[in-house]
Amino acid sequence: MAERLQVHGYVREIDPETRRVTAVVTTGRLARDGAIIEPDGWRLDNYARNPVVLWAHDTSSLPIARTVETRQTPDGLIQVHEFADTEFASRVFSLVERGFVNATSARWIPGRTEWREMADEEGRRRKVLVFTEGHELLEVSYVPIPADPGAVVVRADGSPADLAAMFPGEPCAPEPAAEYSVERLRSIADAIRKLSGRGAHV
Known part of the structure; x- marks a missing residue:
C-alpha cells in the first residue's frame, strides 16, 4: 500500500451565521518542494x-465539522466545512473566525505520478513531480500551524518527504549550471580546432 502523505491548505472565507468555512484544501500550483497535485485527479468517493x-488529525475524538461541498477547480480542491455545535467545535470555529487558526491539513494516498520539465516562478527549468490522478482523500483537519499556500507535501506524521526517493525517476531539484575553468575552455577549443584540421592552440 502506498505511503500516506499530508498537504497543507488555508482558510479562504468564513460565514459566521451558518458556521461554514470555505477552505482551499490543496492548490494546483507548483510547491516549493517541486511537486504539483492535479486538482481534477482527486478520488473523493x-x-x-x-x-x-x-x-x-485526532481520529480518537469526535469530528468538529463536516464537509458539505467539494469543488475540484483549476485553482485547487475547495471545500466548505460546516462546524458542529459542540463545545469544542465551537471553540475551534471561534479561533478560525478570529484568525488564530487559518490552516488545514489533508491526508491522502498518492495515485499515478509522472516527472515533467517545467519552469518555476523564477523561470528556471526543473524536473517537477506531478501527482496526475487517483490521489485518494482520506481526511481533512484544521491544524494550529501557519497556513502554507504553497501546499508543501510531507509525510502523514508531518516529517519531510523525500519525493525523489519515494517516486524514483528524475531529480526534484533543478540541475546546477555547468562550471568550466579557463583551462577547460581552452582544451575544448583546442579539440574543436584539431577536429577542423587547423591544429592551432588558443
Missing part, C-alpha cells in the same frame, strides 16, 4: 461516504 473534518 470514499471520503464522500463519511466527510468528517477533524482537529489536528
